[in-house]
Amino acid sequence: MAIVSQTATVGGVILDENNLPVENVNIFSETGSSQSNKNGFYEIRIPANSVSRITFSHISFKKIEVSITLQEGEYYELNPVMTVNVEQIGEVIIGTNKRKQVAGIQTISPEEIRLIPGANAGVENILKSLPGVNSNNELSTQYAVRGGNYDENLVYVNEIEVYRPFLIRSGQQEGLSFINSNLVQNIDFSAGGFQAKYGDKLSSVLDITYKQPVDFGVGVDLSLLGANAFAETVSGNGKFSTISGIRYRDNSLLVNSKQTETNFNPVFADAQTYITYKFSGKFHLNFLGNLSVNDYDYEPLTRQTNFGTITNPVALVIFYEGKEKDKYTTAFGAFKANYFLNDNITLKLIGSAYHTTEEEHFDILAQYGLGEVNSNIGDENLGQVQFIEGIGSQLTHARNDLDALIFNLEHKGIVEKNENIYEWGIKFTHEDIRDRLREYEVIDSAGFSIRPPFPEFQNDQPYTPFEGPLEPFTHISATNFVKINRISGYAQWSKKTFWKNNEIWLNAGVRAHQWIVTGRNINDNSQIVFSPRAQIAIKPDWKNDMLFRVSGGLYYQPPFYRELRDSTGTVNPEVKAQKSVHLVAGNDYSFKLWNRPFKLITEAYYKYLSDVNPYTLENVRIRYRAKNNAKAYAYGLDMRLNGEFVPGTQSWLSFGYLKTQENIDDRGYISRPTDQRLKFALLFQDYVPNIPNLKMQLNLVYNTGLPGGSPNYADPYLFQSRLKDYKRADVGIIYVLKDKHHSSSSSNWLNKFEELNIGFEIFNIFDVQNAITNTWVRDAYTKTQFGIPNYMTSRVFNVKLGMKF
Structure with missing residues (x-):
């Protein structure tokens, strides 16, 4: 080989x-x-x-x-x-990499990100293969870390915090992640116990560094899912450099593989640039800009979902009228100035602005029939519904509009002296949110309008007529104008020292955060929190290459706008910051196997949370109660073995165990919406020994089911239904015609390219039906409710072409 x-x-x-x-x-x-x-x-x-x-x-x-x-x-x-x-x-x-390893930060190669197959390829796709990181939605870039939710993850690009849209409710609406993989140089990720210099979130930090080009280059990637292009430029004296990218994505190939027949016309596009000008060796100025448009037109036509058992098969058949039209337009710009006072002191100033306008408009009438399926093998009507047991309809309506403007101004500083590193920062943030919610759902079964599922509306419908006024099953109407001003800061100290012949790294720091909520028809409210954090790592003077880490602290997450808004759309300015005590113990063991390098990373963690703001999770939409009426805990074990399972390639195997529960209003502990107990993942790379340019990448994920099978309006204490386990395998095969490692003769046409490859991918190889939520329908014949799974994508084929000049 x-x-x-x-x-x-x-x-x-x-x-x-x-x-x-x-x-x-x-x-x-x-x-x-x-x-x-x-x-x-x-x-x-x-x-x-x-x-x-x-x-x-x-x-x-x-x-x-x-x-x-x-x-x-x-x-x-x-x-x-x-x-x-x-x-x-x-x-x-x-x-x-030493300081990152000591701090419990995992570093991922950008090359792996561009190779590993996935329905939503990119940085987040490879994060989902790490232990402790979970997602049951291949169309979404959102991920949950160690029992947290999607809002609990920090994302930085070149030390600049980035944001995501507010109103997204399903993975197929998301389109593009902010992070452009073609611009990435380094990816660092921490799943907990991170240092004070990182912001005020409870779960994780994703720290991305974009490239500093050293030469001119242009690249293009094409596939059935879209296209992207990027360019790297640099001036003759090396002072001015740019790296820019444009992307277009079309999810219709994946959405058309689902069980619902649709007319689907999405336009997901963005343009991004990172510009650097080095005025001198001491002063550098950078600009990060991004403009993104997600235009989502969705017109469902029909759906048939077969479920039940072999002896008692049941089918749900739905005919739709109406359509959904959503549009998310975001603009982001940031300046970052670096001043290198001397070899030991660096000063930074960062200013950014984020503006998003979002529209979520839909009117969809779904008329369904629930009945028995013809299971007679050989019958020409095999698989068709032959006896209807229940009929009904559902009308959903929304006219939701949001306009958000966020400004940040931040100063950071670093001093290095005698193995000591002192870091500090102070940041001002202004958030201006204008939000209008108008949505309702009307449910009809057997000719009767179903009343809302709350005690004041209890009756025996549809089995007994009700003569009161009609009420929609769910209804939200609210208009909110909210402003939040924040001042946050941190100071931390790090030191490398020795105890006998053992290397020791120490870190201690504290964050402070004050926020003031103001707005129309709400009472002003101000709060402040302090977050101490610490880390210690030791590398014993042993024959075996081992590193031990312990980290922890008191972590707060001051509420963002969505956390202040309850399920009725009402804003509660008195919502407190959720609080979490972290304790993380880790070990890195580097060793040789088959005379090749391997590393085993193990982390055990425990989190105790108080002032918890409970929420429901439906697809990727989070709806909070806007109350600090719960407490919770999370503990688990994460393990990752990576190395050269095949010589010359990097692969890894991940295992995670998690248990997280919450106690709402002292009613007892139940599973949280992200209680993903077991997780296995494998990223495997190989190549043909006699044709090393022919390469294969395999991405396997197995997650046990989330407790998301109950209706979102149901009392979670009465309804703890779980979805089925999530199982998915994606494979990519690529043939490298030219790259940096392979040269060609001067007359070869490949010399026009710096890199050129062609490949194809198979998503969901085994065509496993994974469910993301359930649709709940009533059967008038048996007087029961059925939870019909909403399946994700089936097997899909994709071809792609990549080139760089």
């Missing part, structure tokens, strides 16, 4: 004392060499996971030597300054 070596990349620009690029600098490592171009740019590949010495030499300057350790696939920017009067750099070991 051919072995492809693990490599990482070091690149940047070489300058002289006057900040001018130096041409023809010779760069050497143990495994290769390179030379800087006329703009001073260079790039060299080195072996991963080992110390490599890089030498920069030029006849007119002093030689520079640097030792560096990088992970497989990692890119590290190194910009040396060559002088005639400075001695060479000594034995400086640069290990960029």
